[in-house]
Amino acid sequence: xxxxxxxxxxxxxxxxxxxxxxxxxxxxxxxxxxxxxxxxxxxxxxxxxxxxxxxxxxxxxxxxxxxxxxxxxxxxxxxxxxxxxxxxxxxxxxxxxxxxxxxxxxxxxxxxxxxxxxxxxxxxxxxxxxxxxxxxxxxxxxxxxxxxxxxxxxxxxxxxxxxxxxxxxxxxxxxxxxxxxxxxxxxxxxxxxxxxxxxxxxxxxxxxxxxxxxxxxxxxxxxxxxxxxxxxxxxxxxxxxxxxxxxxxxxxxxxxxxxxxxxxxxxxxxxxxxxxxxxxxxxxxxxxxxxxxxxxxxxxxxxxxxxxxxxxxxxxxxxxxxxxxxxxxxxxxxxxxxxxxxxxxxxxxxxxxxxxxxxxxxxxxxxxxxxxxxxxxxxxxxxxxxxxxxxxxxxxxxxxxxxxxxxxxxxxxxxxxxxxxxxxxxxxxxxxxx
Amino acid sequence: xxxxxxxxxxxxxxxxxxxxxxxxxxxxxxxxxxxxxxxxxxxxxxxxxxxxxxxxxxxx
Numbered sequence: 101x102x103x104x105x106x107x108x109x110x111x112x113x114x115x116x117x118x119x120x121x122x123x124x125x126x127x128x129x130x131x132x133x134x135x136x137x138x139x140x141x142x143x144x145x146x147x148x149x150x151x152x153x154x155x156x157x158x159x160x161x162x163x164x165x166x167x168x169x170x171x172x173x174x175x176x177x178x179x180x181x182x183x184x185x186x187x188x189x190x191x192x193x194x195x196x197x198x199x200x201x202x203x204x205x206x207x208x209x210x211x212x213x214x215x216x217x218x219x220x221x222x223x224x225x226x227x228x229x230x231x232x233x234x235x236x237x238x239x240x241x242x243x244x245x246x247x248x249x250x251x252x253x254x255x256x257x258x259x260x261x262x263x264x265x266x267x268x269x270x271x272x273x274x275x276x277x278x279x280x281x282x283x284x285x286x287x288x289x290x291x292x293x294x295x296x297x298x299x300x301x302x303x304x305x306x307x308x309x310x311x312x313x314x315x316x317x318x319x320x321x322x323x324x325x326x327x328x329x330x331x332x333x334x335x336x337x338x339x340x341x342x343x344x345x346x347x348x349x350x351x352x353x354x355x356x357x358x359x360x361x362x363x364x365x366x367x368x369x370x371x372x373x374x375x376x377x378x379x380x381x382x383x384x385x386x387x388x389x390x391x392x393x394x395x396x397x398x399x400x401x402x403x404x405x406x407x408x409x410x411x412x413x414x415x416x417x418x419x420x421x422x423x424x425x426x427x428x429x430x431x432x433x434x435x436x437x438x439x440x441x442x443x444x445x446x447x448x449x450x451x452x453x454x455x456x457x458x459x460x461x462x463x464x465x466x467x468x469x470x471x472x473x474x475x476x477x478x479x480x481x482x483x484x485x486x487x488x489x490x491x492x493x494x495x496x497x498x499x500x501x502x503x504x505x506x507x508x509x510x511x512x513x514x515x516x517x518x519x520x521x522x523x524x525x526x527x528x529x530x531x532x533x534x
Numbered sequence: 535x536x537x538x539x540x541x542x543x544x545x546x547x548x549x550x551x552x553x554x555x556x557x558x559x560x561x562x563x564x565x566x567x568x569x570x571x572x573x574x575x576x577x578x579x580x581x582x583x584x585x586x587x588x589x590x591x592x593x594x
Contacts, residue, residue: 188556269554274554302536302585311587438586468560474567475550481574482547 116348116355117209120340122376123345124216130338131158131224133331137393138231140327141443145511146235147323147521153230153242158223160243162252165222171197171473172255172261175214176207189273191266195259214349218258218343221289222250228293229300231443233501235320236508237300239516241501248493249296257288257484262350266481270472277461279478283346283353284339284404286456295452297441299489304501306440308508317434321390322441328393339400342366347408364407365400368419374398375423383427394430394444395423401449402456405473410463418459422452454480460476474513536584542577546570 110121135154142150170176172195179197183190204212226246233242260267261282271279282288311317322328338360347353347361376395382387399419406418429447433439439446454477461473492501502508507515514520553566 270554301580306587437582439582471560471564471567474571475554478547478550478567478570478574481578482543482545482550482570485578486543489540 111208112210112213117213117360118347119355120345121216121339123212123348124220126341127217127220127338127345128223129334130342131220131227131295133172133333133335133338134224134227134231134397136327136331137397138227138443140236140324140331141231141322141390142234143320143511144522145513145520147513148331148519149239149516150230150234151521153239156239156243157226157230157246160246161222161226162219164247164250165219165255168199168251169220169222169255170201170215171195171199172252172259173197173215173218174259174265175211175218176201177211178203178204187273189269191273192264192269193260193266194256195263195265210349213345214262215516217345217349218255218262221258221285222254223402224253224285225249225289225293225296225479228445228449229291229297230261232297232441232445233300233304233394234442235489235512235516236502237304238474238499238501238503239512241495241499244499245296245300245492245496245501247272248495249292249488253488253491254288254292255515257292257480260479261476262286267472267476270475270520271466271468276472276475277466278465279466281409281460281469281474282405282476283350283408283458284343285346286401286405286453286460287476287480289453290401290404290449291453291457291477292484293450294446294453295485296488296492297443297445298439298450299485299492300501301439301441301446302489303492303496306438307442308505310440311438317438317440322442325389325393328390330394332396335400336366336369339369339403343404343407346404351353351408353408361408361410364410364415365403367412367416368407368422369396369399371416371419372396372423372426375420376427377423379424379427388427391427391430391444394448395426398422398426398448398452401452402452402459402463405456406460406463407418409460409468414459414463418456421459422455425455426452437530493497536581537542537557539577539584542558543574544576546573546575548565 139147139150174195182194219399226249259265267280270276330464343365344358344361373396376392377387380391399422457473461470550567550570553563557563
C-alpha cells in the first residue's frame, strides 16, 4: 500500500467552473432519454415498472456511490492506494479514499465537478442493463445490481481511467500516447453498461416465448415508438452537455474546443442515423423506427470517447460506421446467438462504446494512442465483464433476477406494482403463451 | 462451457499486461496486445456459445 499523490488538475477559472457546472446540470437529460427509451422498447404491461425502476436505480446508485463508491473512485483528495511496481512503472489498481464523501466541501472546485460527473456516470451505467432485462427482471434485483455497479465496478473503472489509475498512466509509464482516453464515458459508462447488460441477459435468460422450438425468434416490438424517439432527442441534449463537460474535466479542453466537441457529437449521431436508416431501408424496404433510434444512440455513444479529439469529418465517419453495424449486430445477437436484448443495449452501448474507444486511438495523432486504447478495451473485456458476471451470478442466488412465470405472464406492472401504466387499455392475450 | 469462456477472458487480459511490461519494442508489444485481445475474443465466443438457450426452452 502506497500513498497516492494527490491529483492536481489545472485550476478552472470562475467562468469555466460555472460553464461546466451548467453543462453537468443539463447532462441528466441523457439519463432521462435512456429511461424513456428503456420504457418505450419494453411491453406496455411492464411500462410503469420500467420507469419506476429507472428512478429507483438512479436513487440507488446515488446513495451507494455517496456511501462507498466515491471512496474507491479516488476523485476526492486523500486516502491510500494499492500500487504495484512492475516494468519500471507504478500501477495504481485500487484506491481507498475517505468514506461518506468526507472532505467534499473543502475539495478543489474541479474535484467537486468531477465527482458530480461521476455521480451521473454511475447512474447512467446502471440504467443500461435495466433496459436489457425488461419484462422479466425484478425491481429489487435491478436495484441490487445497480448497487454493485455503483459501489464497486464503476468506481474501479473510474479510478483506472479518470483518477490517475494504471490506464490513465499508460502515456507516462509506457509512452502510449496520452494514456487511455475516455472523456465522455464510452468505457466507464457505456461499454461497462453494455457488458453488464450482457451479463444480465445471460443470467436472467430470454423472455418466455422469445425463442420458440421451431422457426425464427418471436418479434416482441417495443410498445411506444414515440417514447423511444423522443428519448433520442432528449438524449442528444444531454449528450452534448455530457461530452463537453467530460472534455473540460478529463482532457482539460479550453473553452474554444467545446463548440467543436458539440458539433462532433451531433455529427456522430447524424451519421449513425443515416447509416441505420439506409441499412434498414435496404434490408426491409422501409426504415425501422426502433432500429433507427438504436442507431442514433449508438452514434452518440461512439462519440463519447472521441468527440473532443477528432475532426468533424472523422466524427461523421465514426458515427456512420456505428450506424451501419448497429442494426446488423442487433440482428445477429437475436437470430444467430439467441440473445434477448429488448433495448439493444449490448450493441448500442457495449459495441458502439468499444468502437468509439478504438476510433479515438485510430484517429489520434499521438504515437501509441491506439495501443493505449486497446489496453483499455482488453481491461473492459478481460476484467470488467467476468467481474460483473461473477457479482451478478452471486447476487442472483440472494436476490433472484427473474420474475416467476406468472409474473411474466401478467406483466411486471401488475405483478410488482399492483397496477398498470395504462389502466384504460384492454389487456391483450399474448399468443406466445398458448 | 460458459464459465470456461469467462475464465479465458482474464487470461487474455494478463497477456496484454505482460506485453506492456515485458516488451519495450513497440512492434512486438502491439503484436502481443492484439494476441491478448484475440484470446479475449475467443473466450467471449465460448461464453456466448455456452449461454445460448436451447430452442423452445422456457426459463422460470
